[in-house]
Amino acid sequence: MDCDRYHDARIHFPAHWHNMAFTGVLAKGTPVAQCIPIKREAWTAETAVLTAEEATADRDLSERIRREKGVYRRHYRA
Numbered sequence: 001m002d003c004d005r006y007h008d009a010r011i012h013f014p015a016h017w018h019n020m021a022f023t024g025v026l027a028k029g030t031p032v033a034q035c036i037p038i039k040r041e042a043w044t045a046e047t048a049v050l051t052a053e054e055a056t057a058d059r060d061l062s063e064r065i066r067r068e069k070g071v072y073r074r075h076y077r078a
Helices: 052-067 071-075
Strands: none
Touching (some): 052 071
């Protein structure tokens, strides 16, 4: 994900489960996704509750991605 442009909605890591015979619960700590952050500039992490405007932007972009094919590729990927 290019988070320089795409930041108004959540990031979901798609996955494909290969062992169709598996039943049960994954053990705590089992890796299920890999994320490799690339630092481009200095920044400070911030944590906060979403504002009403941020929640609306999240909902609107998520809905747009659900409705239209290729939204991320056309508008957010550099």
